[in-house]
Amino acid sequence: MKNTFIKFATATAMLAAMGAAATAQTVLKFSHTDNPGGSRQAAAEVFAEKVAEYTEGRYEVRIFPSGQLANDPKAIEQLQLGGIDFTVSATGSYASHLPSLNLTAMPFLVDSYEQGWDLYDNSEWLTGEFAKLPEKGFRVLSTWEAGFRSFTTKEPLNSPADAVGEKMRVFPNDMIRWTMEAIGFQTVVMPITDVYLAIQQGTVSGQENPVDTIKSLRFYEVAPNITLTRHVYSPLPLTIAEKTWQSFSEADQAAVLQAAVESAAFSRDLVKNSVDSQLAEMVEAGATVVVPVIGPFRDAVASVYGKARDVYGAEEVDKILADAEAIRIALPAN
Template sequence: MSKIKTFIAIIMAVMLTLTLVGCGGDSGGEKAKSDKVIIKFSHVVAETTPKGQAALKFEEIVEQKSGGQMEVQVFPSSQLCGDKEELEALQANTVQFIAPSVTKLVGFVPAFQLVDMPFLFANDEAAYKFYDGPAGQKLMKTLEPVGMLGMAWWPNGAKHFTNSKRPLKTPEDFKGLKFRTQSGGLLDAQFKALGAGSQTLAFAEVYQALQNGTVDGQENTFNNIDTQKYAEVQKYLTISNHGRLDYVVLTNTKFWNSLTPEQQQIITEAMKEATDFERQLAEELNNQSLEAIKATGKVEIYELTEADRAAFIKALEPVYAEYTDKIGSEYIEAAKACN
């Protein structure tokens, strides 16, 4: 009999331990106040980037506001999850926060292609106005059915054209050139409408492809153009602000629903502060990079005028005709209204 009692006691102890360990994944927010909430934030870029620095700022603010009752563990540079695995890890609640490129979400909700729509946003301010407005907030929430909740838009910056052949001032200047894209679909349609070819290449392969002439040009932020040293293999830069390279910060819905209202408020406030910090840093780095590109003396720079932009918008009407319904006219019109 004593052995049976001992066995039962062991089983009860094990069950109690498993219950305590599993609290972090329970929904409903029924945690004891003494329990520390562990939050894993995984991303794929270096700590020195705007996204990397903002993740650390988020960690600092959450831990400060919670008095140490919430701990954020940041894993940069794919230390925990790679680019292809992070979305699955978030859905499984293995990690609680990620900040993928917006275009990574197109497979779940096609409307996220909006950031690739050419010449949709006139400048950074117009993009932020959309992101922070009703339409941008609604778009973030469309991921809830697949277990993900959008928390914030973190910009990387506007895209600009570079190439090795000639200045790009009009749509006609693109004819016959070949450009690298980060994904097909809409971006292929963009270059096709301009009479140019396109090829999808991984980010790490772009410099060599530009160097050996596999492609003539590419589109990117000032900071990426600068830090990837494209000025060594590209002669012309057009300041076009024609598209966006931005991120959406996501959390797991089950994790979010497990938090108390007070804990949710702490995270919301911390995310707002981290987002303001990230946007300022992204703008500063892009501005510094543009000056660095100018300082090389190797690149001829042209900035599109309003008349130039109007000509490009006219030439790219076929892209809007093809993709407005796929993205949603509600989002397209809301974005245009922000300019």
């Protein structure tokens, strides 16, 4: 009886171990600051599904939205430290680790989504800058979409004159800060996860982000004046910890890269085609949307290009401006 029990227990343990091995997965952490109903979450879910499919279930991408694990700057630091495996954030968020990426946030660089996609996929200068990131501890897999940055403010913003004396939230990016100050705002740096409450309490009078982010994070509820300046194109590079990337086999690297490219196509299509309906929903909820005369805003930020040349070097600035100009000529906005 004793031997029979031992054999049964051993067999049961072996079956359990076999079952565990059959279902074992490596869990990869994906952190972002968008709300669960936003486009980043939707694209992250597509990415997670594709990773599982293309690696035949060996990897599970576990998504942590709403800044649960970290705000944008901290998430990028966590990539470097190995605390998380993936994040997605505005290009300027990565500039703390490669300052030249600030130049992608120069005002009015491109005029359409198609121009922006071409810039991020084909610009010789930008491709070269992204190639420097693995030595910083992370690499770009693809570029998701967020759109063009515009304003939400408590009071109407019809021209730069309305910005004078008002406090504008910015994330830690020189180019964005210079642009806001050139328009006339006083700037206050803070994480995006703190912005809603800061506007509500009067710490700042507004913020600037793409329409998709404004809708997802409900900034229109506390700053109901939406001004569509589209002053900066602000896509979202999807990045992976270099330590995680190097842990993959070549086949798994190819699988994850394919998932990243396909989720980027999904993200671009979703965001571009959602803007009008998102604006309509916000108007229905009580927001006001205006498209101002852009000329005065363009004139106000003209000094930013000179400042960029002084800080980052005329050669670097002229390279990205030349790439952007060539794209605008090849793909004129409608």
